[in-house]
Amino acid sequence: MLMRAAVLTEYGKPMEIHEADISDPGPGEVRVQVKASGVCGSDLKAIDGKSPVVSRLPFILGHESAGIVESVGAGVSAVKPGDHVVVSMSGPCGRCPACGAGRFHLCSGPDRIATIMGGPPRVHLDGVETRRFIGIGSFAEYAVVREAACVKIAKDAPFDAMCLLACGVITGVGAVLNVARVEHGAAVLVVGCGGVGLNVIQGAVLAGATTIIAADVAEQKLKLAERFGATHTLIPADLPAQVAEIVRGGVDHAFDVTGVPGVLASAFAATAPGGTTVMVGSPPQGRPAQIEPGLLFASRRLMGTQGGDSAPHRDLPMLAALAQQGRLDLSGLISERLPLERINEAVEHTRQGAVARTVITF
Ligand SMILES: [Zn+2]
Ligand SMILES: [Zn+2]
Known part of the structure; x- marks a missing residue:
């Protein structure tokens, strides 16, 4: 045909x-x-x-x-x-x-x-x-x-x-629900507020996170991030310091949705001991992340994900239902x-x- x-x-x-x-x-x-x-x-x-x-x-x-x-x-x-x-x-x-x-x-x-x-x-x-x-x-x-x-x-x-x-929705929401398993009342950092990052934000809302910090270099994307449920926004300069001003000790979960070299390590450094960092953006090939081993030692976890680690026949109907109910934009x-x-x-x-x-x- x-x-x-x-x-x-x-x-x-x-x-x-x-x-x-x-x-x-x-x-x-x-x-x-x-x-x-x-x-x-x-x-x-x-x-x-x-x-x-x-x-x-x-x-x-x-x-x-x-x-x-x-x-x-x-x-x-x-x-x-x-x-x-x-x-x-x-x-x-x-x-x-x-x-x-x-x-x-x-x-x-x-x-x-x-x-x-x-x-x-x-x-x-x-x-x-x-x-x-x-x-x-x-x-x-x-x-x-x-x-x-x-x-x-x-x-x-x-x-x-x-x-x-x-793709965009399940990757973002899945990173929150399936990978990091964000819990009620958690503090979350999302770096990169494009199509997938906005879905990490609305995933964090669904999970019941109470502090959702959105970071992006583009101011207009931060406006959008607020619409999707970010409680704080910032333009990244020194992420760990900026985050510490909002949440003392760091966030429980950080998401790098940029694929920009260097972001993963600074998002990781912005988490509290025991916190998780998920690389959601496509990886910058051949650019190793400089992780401070002492931070990792404090029970922090660094994780990757492929498309939000989704089980499509479980996750996609759930997301469609949430969208129909107006709980997912x-x-x-x-x-x-x-x-x-x-x-x-x-x-x-x-x-x-x-x-x-x-x-x-x-
Ligand atoms: Zn895609
Ligand atoms: Zn198989």
Whole structure:
């Protein structure tokens, strides 16, 4: 079947809209008519040729999507044509040792690993195999994805908001609930208040944190942070000292959502003994963090996370329910909606950091 897709043919260059051929879903696969797809920092990294999972062009980016099931392959029973779904980033296999232990984000099933590396060949452009970002590739009218990645949502739920659950929201909220396990009354520091950072903030609100300090170099992002529940805001200079002025002894939990070298170590130094620090932002490659061992010795913990350590079939329905109840703000995360033809503008706006999230709508 022919579809329009934004295709990356050269690193660092704008994507081009092409008519590409997408195959029928194979066994255990689902073809989704994409209705909305958010633009994420990982897409930008891939465009710049800095993503380990995008090693061969041409390529279709986009991994934060929601849509309607158009057709299903052999053996698919979890969804049927017409169902509305969020396409989760990880379709865990359910059978490997990690899945058996309930650690679905660490699934090492062969299908899932192949998916992360671009998926089986399902899209071709002029006969050339076109890989898809973590086996999704949702900057296109259709995507063939694994059944295990599809999480059903209500038919009246707005696609442009629901798509955000798949990456930005679950990464931020999951870092709070699944990784740090923030407790009621905790003091929290969030460094970096972009699309994911705002979700760390609203995750901290959900967890019952009473002090939520938002730090960012951009003043307009701090305004947004307040709207999402930050109780204090600051422009980082000497983080441990600034934080100590607000919470004596340091915060219980710190989140580095910047990926900027140096931030992780200063966020860590701003925590109290016994505190946790979670690196949520994508890591600055080859730039080691300078952690003071004496601080670590005082029962502090330094943690990483992949997409909020999510169990998609548990977490995404929960987040959708919270959004429906008005306890999770999704529409406030969307700063603009653009059609697929304007994908490169969307990328530019995301790069400038001027927006929480740009969503491509179909
Ligand atoms: Zn993402
Ligand atoms: Zn698995």
